[in-house]
Amino acid sequence: MSTPEIEFKGYGITTTDPAKWSEFEVVPIKPKHFGPRDVDVAIKYCGVCGSDVHTLTGGWGSTPNVPLVVGHEIVGNVTRVGDAVTEFKPGDRVGVGAQIGSCGECRACKAGDENYCPKMIHTYNNFYPDGVLSQGGFSTGIRAHEQFVFKIPDGLELRDAATMTCAGLTVFSPLKVNGCGPGKTVGVIGIGGLGHYAILFAKAMGATVYAFSHSASKEADIQKMGADFVVSTHDPDYYQPLQGTIDIIISTIDHYSPDRPLKSYLSMLATHGRFITCGLPDADNPLPPVHPFDLTYNGCYIGGTHMGSKREAVEMLQLAADKGVKPWVQELPMSQAKQAIEGVKTGKARYRYVLKQDLVSYD
Amino acid sequence: MPIPREIEFKGYALTSTDPAKWSDLHVVPIKPKNFGPNDVEVAITHCGVCGSDIHTLTGGWGTLSKLPLVVGHEIAGKVTRVGEAVEEFKVGDNVGVGAQIGSCGECRACKNGDENYCPKMIHTYNDFYPDGVETQGGYATGIRAHEQFVFKIPDGLSRRDAASMMCAGVTVFSPLKVNGCGPGKNVGVIGIGGLGHYAILFAKAMGATVYAFTRGTGKAEDSRRMGADYVINTEDPDFYKPLQGELDIIISTIDYFSPDRPLKMYLSMLFVHGKFVTCGLPDADNTLPPIHAFDVTMNGCYIGGTHMGSKREAEEMLKLAAEKGIKPWVEELPMSKAKDAVEGIKNGKARYRYVLKQDLVDYE
Numbered sequence: 001m002s003t004p005e006i007e008f009k010g011y012g013i014t015t016t017d018p019a020k021w022s023e024f025e026v027v028p029i030k031p032k033h034f035g036p037r038d039v040d041v042a043i044k045y046c047g048v049c050g051s052d053v054h055t056l057t058g059g060w061g062s063t064p065n066v067p068l069v070v071g072h073e074i075v076g077n078v079t080r081v082g083d084a085v086t087e088f089k090p091g092d093r094v095g096v097g098a099q100i101g102s103c104g105e106c107r108a109c110k111a112g113d114e115n116y117c118p119k120m121i122h123t124y125n126n127f128y129p130d131g132v133l134s135q136g137g138f139s140t141g142i143r144a145h146e147q148f149v150f151k152i153p154d155g156l157e158l159r160d161a162a163t164m165t166c167a168g169l170t171v172f173s174p175l176k177v178n179g180c181g182p183g184k185t186v187g188v189i190g191i192g193g194l195g196h197y198a199i200l201f202a203k204a205m206g207a208t209v210y211a212f213s214h215s216a217s218k219e220a221d222i223q224k225m226g227a228d229f230v231v232s233t234h235d236p237d238y239y240q241p242l243q244g245t246i247d248i249i250i251s252t253i254d255h256y257s258p259d260r261p262l263k264s265y266l267s268m269l270a271t272h273g274r275f276i277t278c279g280l281p282d283a284d285n286p287l288p289p290v291h292p293f294d295l296t297y298n299g300c301y302i303g304g305t306h307m308g309s310k311r312e313a314v315e316m317l318q319l320a321a322d323k324g325v326k327p328w329v330q331e332l333p334m335s336q337a338k339q340a341i342e343g344v345k346t347g348k349a350r351y352r353y354v355l356k357q358d359l360v361s362y363d
Numbered sequence: 364m365p366i367p368r369e370i371e372f373k374g375y376a377l378t379s380t381d382p383a384k385w386s387d388l389h390v391v392p393i394k395p396k397n398f399g400p401n402d403v404e405v406a407i408t409h410c411g412v413c414g415s416d417i418h419t420l421t422g423g424w425g426t427l428s429k430l431p432l433v434v435g436h437e438i439a440g441k442v443t444r445v446g447e448a449v450e451e452f453k454v455g456d457n458v459g460v461g462a463q464i465g466s467c468g469e470c471r472a473c474k475n476g477d478e479n480y481c482p483k484m485i486h487t488y489n490d491f492y493p494d495g496v497e498t499q500g501g502y503a504t505g506i507r508a509h510e511q512f513v514f515k516i517p518d519g520l521s522r523r524d525a526a527s528m529m530c531a532g533v534t535v536f537s538p539l540k541v542n543g544c545g546p547g548k549n550v551g552v553i554g555i556g557g558l559g560h561y562a563i564l565f566a567k568a569m570g571a572t573v574y575a576f577t578r579g580t581g582k583a584e585d586s587r588r589m590g591a592d593y594v595i596n597t598e599d600p601d602f603y604k605p606l607q608g609e610l611d612i613i614i615s616t617i618d619y620f621s622p623d624r625p626l627k628m629y630l631s632m633l634f635v636h637g638k639f640v641t642c643g644l645p646d647a648d649n650t651l652p653p654i655h656a657f658d659v660t661m662n663g664c665y666i667g668g669t670h671m672g673s674k675r676e677a678e679e680m681l682k683l684a685a686e687k688g689i690k691p692w693v694e695e696l697p698m699s700k701a702k703d704a705v706e707g708i709k710n711g712k713a714r715y716r717y718v719l720k721q722d723l724v725d726y727e
Contacts, residue, residue: 025579097639108635116635118608177636236537244471244482271472271480272541274665277656286653292641298480298540302666304659322674349364 006042006079009252009359010069010139011337013056016322021056022338026359027067029135031143032128034085039123041094042362045071047163048340048353051098052319054282055125060328061283064125071137072098072123075152075162085146093152096144097165098123098307100134114147115307135160138337140360150313163193163352165313170251171198172316173308174276175205179249182206184246185207187268190252191218196328196351198224198250203322210246240247242268244298254279261288269300276303281343370406370443373723374503375701376431377420385420386702390723391431393499396492403513403665405458410501411527412704412717414618415462419489420705423646424598428489428497436462437529438521441726443676449510453466460508461529462487462671464498478511479671503699504724514677517685524691525589527557527716528684532673535614536680537564538640539569546570549609551632553715555582558642560692560715563589563615565630568687569682574610596727608631608662618643625652626666632662640667697722
């Protein structure tokens with residue numbers, strides 16, 4: 001297929017007026033300056049992430065820099081590679097997630113944990129050292145350093161891989177880091193985009209999965225995703241029979257209510273079990289109060305996680321291809337980004353929106 | 364030494380529910396557990412004084428079950444009697460007993476050798492056996508315990524030094540071990556009291572680099588003598604800034620969490636997937652300062668808890684202590700001066716652990 005020079009443009013917000021947080025217009029994009037390690041990607045699809053909502057609404061505490069194009073669940077085809085790039089060639093099917101830069105020199109980067117680099121650059125609303133604002137994937141194209149570009153294996157459709165680059169990776173990484181595998185019991189709290197991926201991947205990794213949901217209407221879907229047990233969190237005593245049974249809890253809770261003490265979740269952990277918060281609430285929403293006693297009786301941990309490294313992304317994508325992991329996505333044309341993003345905000349997605357890029361045809 | 368055939372069980376107990384009299388301890392007779400085939404009887408020579416004793420006596424951890432109550436769970440002494448099924452111990456052995464005295468033996472935690480996480484665990488004092496006998500602690504002449512909770516003190520380690528390892532030592536040794544302390548690791552210790560000083564001693568013995576965090580400069584020199592590689596004064600409001608991402612494990616002995624010291628300060632000092640373990644157990648109304656998910660996200664770190672240690676860990680710790688010649692910084696007092704000791708702990712005066720020498724009956 002011919003791979004023309006990308007005309008970088010996308011659906012962006014142009015005002016910081018909170019009432020217009022989801023009003024998109026087509027705007028030109030100034031990509032980063034092309035360097036020897038960079039890869040240009042013609043975008044075919046981009047998933048819609050809770051991060052997009054938190055950023056556009058200002059919920060994460062900072063005003064977006066406008067014009068701003070969000071979106072960091074990107075897939076497409078390589079159109080151009082820098083002179084020093086050996087991993088990719090034009091035509092390759094690739095993905096890009098929520099990170100687009102790191103320093104390459106710190107202890108984290110050297111350990112292959114670039115997603116923990118103190119100088120990391122996010123895929124949108126962040127500045128490169130030369131002052132260019134990073135712009136996301138609700139657009140025709142993106143330029144990224146090869147460390148942040150992941151090859152999509154054969155057998156995995158682009159449309160399915162898109163949302164794995166953030167949602168999938170965000171749960172795969174803590175599952176992997178915390179030892180998910182055969183013989184382990186994993187709890188997933190909240191079955192949305194992240195949560196449904198946690199079920200799919202935890203099952204693919206061989207664990208027993210308990211899904212915790214507030215929505216009775218999702219129960220049938222959750223069974224089909226492969227969860228071994230579905231627990232309704234409406235029952236105020238839901239956690240009592242599960243004391244000390246779960247090794248890893250993946251929490252996708254996006255808003256912590258003070259009347260749901262963390263203790264009820266923590267008590268379900270086995271000795272030295274881990275409760276990992278993947279959901280990142282608004283800046284004014286801390287975790288409910290925790291007393292050391294809540295952690296003491298089972299020696300458990302509350303942990304955080306941030307995206308995933310390239311090493312983890314590649315492993316995840318290969319697992320998805322090998323085990324035929326099929327996410328539950330709803331496709332919309334990218335021009336309907338507003339509808340999708342409002343759907344995420346109001347919890348309507350079943351279970352992830354994917355936008356099909358419709359500004360330029362690359363087929 | 365004359366090992367008594369039969370111990371006359373008695374100890375220094377709290378007898379009044381008046382909060383103002385929390386530290387007034389009077390000699391009372393003790394009813395020990397009913398002796399069983401797996402039990403070991405210990406004539407107590409020393410008992411350390413632990414923050415738990417204060418939290419219990421003051422009611423800070425909740426209302427007391429039944430008085431009179433004898434506290435103390437850093438016990439060292441000599442075996443005077445063993446049950447028929449006991450093979451590990453014999454009369455005359457030097458042994459210790461810590462903060463736990465029972466477990467179910469059947470649950471997943473017990474089967475994994477993590478009996479300190481048994482949901483049916485029994486604490487050494489202020490708890491009840493299934494048959495209704497109340498557990499009484501070590502400010503006493505003797506204690507009777509299931510062998511799983513009795514630890515042999517190796518040669519080369521005195522009972523006086525081993526005593527406070529039974530709780531304070533193992534309470535920090537266990538999370539150091541569980542969280543991978545060893546050569547190449549950077550360990551931060553917050554608060555240099557009984558627990559904190561042990562964390563320095565053990566982390567160094569395990570080969571780590573140790574950063575001691577203390578308020579003010581009063582304990583700086585002692586911390587260095589204990590082996591700390593770096594001493595940081597937490598009164599400096601920016602103390603944590605130069606240490607971003609430096610530490611693998613933080614052992615926190617903070618016993619009171621102030622809301623103006625956000626946990627984020629400490630958490631930011633952790634490297635990727637580092638662990639902040641709270642060993643200190645504050646009063647029931649003192650929660651951790653508010654934590655936002657962001658605080659654990661940027662380095663993928665963990666906040667953890669820990670509860671005493673297993674027998675396996677206690678034995679490993681005691682062996683390490685004997686081999687490396689670990690000397691805790693203890694101040695010895697006669698057991699009749701328990702009041703001074705518990706009040707000293709409450710006022711932060713210990714340098715760095717009080718050990719009470721049992722003075723009701725002479726076993727030496």
